[in-house]
Amino acid sequence: MKWRLFFSALGMVFLSEMGDKTQITTMLLAGTKPLYVLYVALGSAMALVTTSFIEVMIGSHILAKYVKPTVIKVISGVAFSLMGILLITGIIGSDF
Secondary structure (H helix, E strand, C coil), X not given: CCHHHHHHHHHHHHHHHXXXXXXXXXXXXXXXXXXXXXXXXXXXXXXHHHHHHHHHHHHHHHHHHHCCHHHHHHHHHHHHHHHHHXXXXXXXXXXX
C-alpha cells in the first residue's frame, strides 16, 4: 500500500473540510438532535465517503485518460494557492 499517498490524501481532505459548510451543517444538525448524534455522525461520514468515492472514480477513469498528471498537479497547486491567498487577504470567507 502506498502509505505516503494515503496520508497525503487524508491530510489534505481533513484540512480542506475543517470549518466548511458541511461541517457547520453537521454541527447544527447534531445540536438540534442531541439524542441522535450517532445517526448524524454516521450520515455525515457516509456522505463524505460516497462523494469521495465518486470523485476518485471520475478522476481515475475519466480525467486521467484525457489530462496528463503534471497538468493536474499544476492546476491543483494554482487553485489551492489562489484559494489560500483569497482567504488570507479576506477577499473570500469573510463574514463582514
